[in-house]
Amino acid sequence: MIFSSVSADRTYQFLPFRFMRVFGKALLVNQGGQFLMLDNDAFARFAEGILGTNEDIYLDLKAKHFLADGGLELPVEMLATKYRTKKAFLRSFTSLHMLVLTIRCNQKCKYCQVACENANAHRFDMQADTAKKSVDLIFQSPSPHIKIEFQGGEPLLNFDVLRFAVEYAKELNAHIKKHLEFVVCTNLTDVNREQLDYCKEHEIYISTSLDGPQSLHDLCRPMHAGEGSHDRLMAGLELAREIVGADRVSALMTATRASLGQFPRIVDEYVAKGFTSIFFRSLNPYGRAVSGRAELGYPVEEFVRSYQEGLDYILELNLRGTWFVEDYAALLLTRILTPFGTGFVDLQSPSGAGIACAIYDYDGNVYVSDEGRMLARNGDKKFLMGNVHQHDYRRVFRGDVIQRTVESSCVECLPGCRDCAFNIWCGADPVRNYATRGDMVVHKPSDDFCQRNMAIIQHLLNKVLHGDGDIQDVLWSWITRRPRAKALSCDSEDNLCDA
Amino acid sequence: MRCLNCQTSNMTVALIGKVTYGGIPTNQRSDYMLVVRASDKPDAKGYRAVITDGDSPYFQKRRIPMVCVDGLTSFSEGDILSVEPTTGTIMFLYEVNTLSNAILVTEECNCACLMCPQPPKHESESRTQFNCKLIRLMAPGPKELALTGGEPTLVGDQLLTLLRECQKWLPDTNVIVLSNGRRLSDRRYAEGLARLGHSRLTIAVALYADVDRLHDEIVGVKGAFGDTIRGLYTLALYGFVIEIRVVLLSLNYRRLPKIADFLYSNMPFASHVAFMGMETTGLAEKNLERVWVDPFDYRQQLEEACGYLSQRMIPVSVYNLPLCVLPPPLRRFARKSISEWKNIYLPECQVCGVKTKCGGFFESSGVRRSAYIFPIGD
Amino acid sequence: MIYNKPLLKEDGSTEVVVDPVFFGSEAVLNTAYLFTGECYIRLLATSEQGIVIAFTPKRPDVTIGVLVQQYLNELIDQQLRVQIRHDTADIQRVIVIEAFAPLDTKEG
Numbered sequence: 001m002i003f004s005s006v007s008a009d010r011t012y013q014f015l016p017f018r019f020m021r022v023f024g025k026a027l028l029v030n031q032g033g034q035f036l037m038l039d040n041d042a043f044a045r046f047a048e049g050i051l052g053t054n055e056d057i058y059l060d061l062k063a064k065h066f067l068a069d070g071g072l073e074l075p076v077e078m079l080a081t082k083y084r085t086k087k088a089f090l091r092s093f094t095s096l097h098m099l100v101l102t103i104r105c106n107q108k109c110k111y112c113q114v115a116c117e118n119a120n121a122h123r124f125d126m127q128a129d130t131a132k133k134s135v136d137l138i139f140q141s142p143s144p145h146i147k148i149e150f151q152g153g154e155p156l157l158n159f160d161v162l163r164f165a166v167e168y169a170k171e172l173n174a175h176i177k178k179h180l181e182f183v184v185c186t187n188l189t190d191v192n193r194e195q196l197d198y199c200k201e202h203e204i205y206i207s208t209s210l211d212g213p214q215s216l217h218d219l220c221r222p223m224h225a226g227e228g229s230h231d232r233l234m235a236g237l238e239l240a241r242e243i244v245g246a247d248r249v250s251a252l253m254t255a256t257r258a259s260l261g262q263f264p265r266i267v268d269e270y271v272a273k274g275f276t277s278i279f280f281r282s283l284n285p286y287g288r289a290v291s292g293r294a295e296l297g298y299p300v301e302e303f304v305r306s307y308q309e310g311l312d313y314i315l316e317l318n319l320r321g322t323w324f325v326e327d328y329a330a331l332l333l334t335r336i337l338t339p340f341g342t343g344f345v346d347l348q349s350p351s352g353a354g355i356a357c358a359i360y361d362y363d364g365n366v367y368v369s370d371e372g373r374m375l376a377r378n379g380d381k382k383f384l385m386g387n388v389h390q391h392d393y394r395r396v397f398r399g400d401v402i403q404r405t406v407e408s409s410c411v412e413c414l415p416g417c418r419d420c421a422f423n424i425w426c427g428a429d430p431v432r433n434y435a436t437r438g439d440m441v442v443h444k445p446s447d448d449f450c451q452r453n454m455a456i457i458q459h460l461l462n463k464v465l466h467g468d469g470d471i472q473d474v475l476w477s478w479i480t481r482r483p484r485a486k487a488l489s490c491d492s493e494d495n496l497c498d499a
Numbered sequence: 500m501r502c503l504n505c506q507t508s509n510m511t512v513a514l515i516g517k518v519t520y521g522g523i524p525t526n527q528r529s530d531y532m533l534v535v536r537a538s539d540k541p542d543a544k545g546y547r548a549v550i551t552d553g554d555s556p557y558f559q560k561r562r563i564p565m566v567c568v569d570g571l572t573s574f575s576e577g578d579i580l581s582v583e584p585t586t587g588t589i590m591f592l593y594e595v596n597t598l599s600n601a602i603l604v605t606e607e608c609n610c611a612c613l614m615c616p617q618p619p620k621h622e623s624e625s626r627t628q629f630n631c632k633l634i635r636l637m638a639p640g641p642k643e644l645a646l647t648g649g650e651p652t653l654v655g656d657q658l659l660t661l662l663r664e665c666q667k668w669l670p671d672t673n674v675i676v677l678s679n680g681r682r683l684s685d686r687r688y689a690e691g692l693a694r695l696g697h698s699r700l701t702i703a704v705a706l707y708a709d710v711d712r713l714h715d716e717i718v719g720v721k722g723a724f725g726d727t728i729r730g731l732y733t734l735a736l737y738g739f740v741i742e743i744r745v746v747l748l749s750l751n752y753r754r755l756p757k758i759a760d761f762l763y764s765n766m767p768f769a770s771h772v773a774f775m776g777m778e779t780t781g782l783a784e785k786n787l788e789r790v791w792v793d794p795f796d797y798r799q800q801l802e803e804a805c806g807y808l809s810q811r812m813i814p815v816s817v818y819n820l821p822l823c824v825l826p827p828p829l830r831r832f833a834r835k836s837i838s839e840w841k842n843i844y845l846p847e848c849q850v851c852g853v854k855t856k857c858g859g860f861f862e863s864s865g866v867r868r869s870a871y872i873f874p875i876g877d
Numbered sequence: 878m879i880y881n882k883p884l885l886k887e888d889g890s891t892e893v894v895v896d897p898v899f900f901g902s903e904a905v906l907n908t909a910y911l912f913t914g915e916c917y918i919r920l921l922a923t924s925e926q927g928i929v930i931a932f933t934p935k936r937p938d939v940t941i942g943v944l945v946q947q948y949l950n951e952l953i954d955q956q957l958r959v960q961i962r963h964d965t966a967d968i969q970r971v972i973v974i975e976a977f978a979p980l981d982t983k984e985g
């Protein structure tokens with residue numbers, strides 16, 4: 001490919017980038033996800049095309065692919081490589097597959113997205129043949145990594161089919177040889193030894209929910225009969241750690257109105273109970289959370305304030321020697337500070353719904369995401385991709401539903417997102433948009449999702465740009481998932497080695 | 500290479516051979532040179548040559564090629580020498596007691612780096628046949644072997660031949676090819692190298708800046724930057740273990756932290772980054788005023804660059820710099836990288852508390868050294 | 878004059894006129910979009926003096942005077958974004974194509 005050089009009257013030309021005025025300066029972000037801060041006057045000179053070619057800033061902008069002089073072939077190739085790296089999740093296609101083993105549950109969480117049936121209504125269980133057909137479909141995914149996540153209701157209530165699915169998947173995988181992982185999302189309130197032994201034997205990870213100390217947790221996560229679940233969860237947790245090991249058990253929390261302002265207390269609970277990370281999840285506007293909005297919901301600004309307070313508290317903990325990670329921050333920091341992208345279905349461009357994850361309901365219906373499944377339960381089948389008993393892989397994963405979802409979720413094409421400096425670190429959620437506002441593409445200035453993510457990204461950027469060396473070390477310990485090394489003493493030569 | 504003077508007899512052409520103190524069966528002796536005192540009269544039948552400390556009528560009578568040197572202590576069992584009778588020079592092609600061994604693939608180069616310690620020369624003959632023999636003699640081989648030059652990739656498929664010989668005779672040796680990477684952007688060539696399936700191969704590629712203008716100025720070829728980057732990309736595509744080497748000069752040290760960021764952002768697949776102090780010989784000596792900078796003056800940038808990469812879990816090393824000019828937090832990255840045969844210490848080093856851990860200096864450093872060399876207390 | 882002083886109208890809207898020499902309709906529109914959370918915006922027919930923009934607050938707590946100033950400020954940046962986008966649109970397209978093009982279609 002032959003490119004023309006810069007026009008005669010300018011010494012350099014722009015490479016694609018977005019900018020934002022923030023922290024009293026200009027933040028520039030390029031097509032590969034690299035960023036640079038410029039003083040406003042330097043930015044003005046850059047924008048006007050009058051930057052001197054010998055200035056340090058000129059070389060910085062050139063090295064970081066914000067401007068090009070001379071040939072375009074090399075900068076294009078390098079930016080394409082970086083962009084491709086950021087979008088590496090596309091290569092795998094669908095890697096996260098969620099099986100809804102049952103919609104029965106022994107709890108009745110106030111914000112539950114699942115229309116919870118009585119714990120004995122077995123007709124809402126996934127049957128073995130549905131599980132088999134689902135796993136058949138799963139293994140037709142081109143992804144070399146497959147993660148099968150058992151969900152519900154409470155998936156342990158249908159343990160027989162869980163067993164069947166695991167063993168059938170392993171049987172298929174003996175020939176196909178993908179990297180296969182299993183996770184069970186359970187409330188752990190009724191787990192027994194036999195089930196945990198099975199998880200250990202088949203290397204199944206356990207993901208559970210802990211909303212905070214007992215008073216907070218029991219407020220929103222009661223058992224079906226109404227009593228608290230915290231004690232039973234603690235017992236289940238201890239047993240789980242004993243049998244499968246602490247490194248295979250993780251927890252996440254959902255923030256409700258009651259938890260706002262309490263994030264430090266919730267972190268304390270996590271630390272006390274032996275966890276090393278937390279995910280500050282905001283309430284999803286689906287299921288019971290919608291009808292319970294008055295009691296549970298909150299304006300986005302309040303969540304952001306709580307998040308910032310919680311994050312700062314966790315940073316303090318780290319600085320004082322306790323290694324503890326906030327998972328959402330770790331994810332965003334990986335996107336901001338490293339050349340790599342991350343998985344995370346809820347914040348991808350194009351959206352991960354369908355192309356990165358899929359959910360198989362107890363009746364064999366396949367949806368682009370859990371939220372898509374919830375809409376169908378309320379009568380709107382917009383995100384139904386197909387059914388494992390009736391349709392083949394092509395119809396399910398190459399159909400209209402996925403197409404439309406992808407088309408509506410590329411930040412480069414969305415109003416408000418297209419010119420946003422954060423867009424390569426961010427994503428879109430067309431299912432959420434449709435469920436809450438009736439359109440897969442929302443009005444950005446009034447979008448809570450946008451407001452929340454922009455505020456969090458800006459808060460993190462502030463730490464990145466203005467945090468001292470210790471803060472940088474903590475942030476990097478989250479990204480690399482390694483507890484901070486003790487500072488090497490100046491006189492320690494233990495690490496010198498011969499060539 | 501380490502060299503010694505000698506006087507030869509019964510020798511008209513250059514010979515290469517492996518040092519031995521005896522005990523080689525007669526039918527295997529033709530590759531070996533026997534080390535004996537001039538006063539001894541051993542059975543020397545079949546050896547390529549004998550190395551003695553004086554004239555010996557015993558060997559003269561038997562017309563055995565003789566190499567006379569002043570003392571016999573420099574020779575270790577298994578060393579490989581070449582003896583050139585016309586100049587009276589012994590060259591140690593391989594020394595068993597050293598960590599750094601190298602094979603000169605070619606003296607030709609497609610760059611003209613300002614600080615090149617081994618300026619390119621035109622070669623009329625290929626060295627490959629010689630080098631193949633050398634590799635065979637080296638067996639079972641050193642822990643690490645560098646294939647260097649000039650620019651090794653200029654010999655094209657002969658480089659594959661050399662690597663195949665390494666696989667055959669030196670299966671446990673880690674081989675590192677030192678290259679400017681330019682020819683490695685040729686996908687077919689890189690694929691050919693990859694298909695060898697050498698299990699212990701690293702390609703070390705030199706990159707000196709984060710912008711083409713500066714890199715090209717240092718290597719003396721316009722467009723080299725682009726070639727090298729494409730070479731690195733191609734190597735990554737074929738799954739090679741890649742090391743990136745940055746020599747520190749007056750021209751690039753100011754941008755060192757930015758260069759570290761450039762390497763991380765664009766080549767995160769690198770297994771290792773080495774920042775290298777400059778050797779003040781060859782073209783570096785010729786261009787000294789243009790390229791020289793006191794390492795003490797770039798200690799801050801070097802510390803920042805090493806810390807930056809280390810934080811991002813890219814393994815980093817500092818080569819060719821003594822511990823005293825490095826700020827204490829940097830010392831953990833320093834390696835003993837200078838080839839033993841040209842490695843010296845200074846008088847002030849005798850009282851230094853960390854001498855045994857320090858890489859010392861190049862023999863050629865007498866040309867110019869840091870003004871901040873001092874012994875470190877215990 | 879790049880823009881004139883904002884004018885409060887009888888119907889409660891505030892009008893400002895921007896000079897089309899400095900600001901294209903694309904930038905005016907893009908900037909307007911950003912403020913449609915807080916006010917209703919009408920782009921009235923362009924006159925000789927320029928493009929007329931009318932702002933009506935959506936809620937009583939919205940201070941229109943401040944908002945109009947913010948709009949005009951942001952408009953300058955949006956005009957720059959339009960220019961950058963136009964200058965780099967082709968390059969961006971090529972980058973994305975190259976990023977996802979199969980390996981065997983590339984030289985090397």
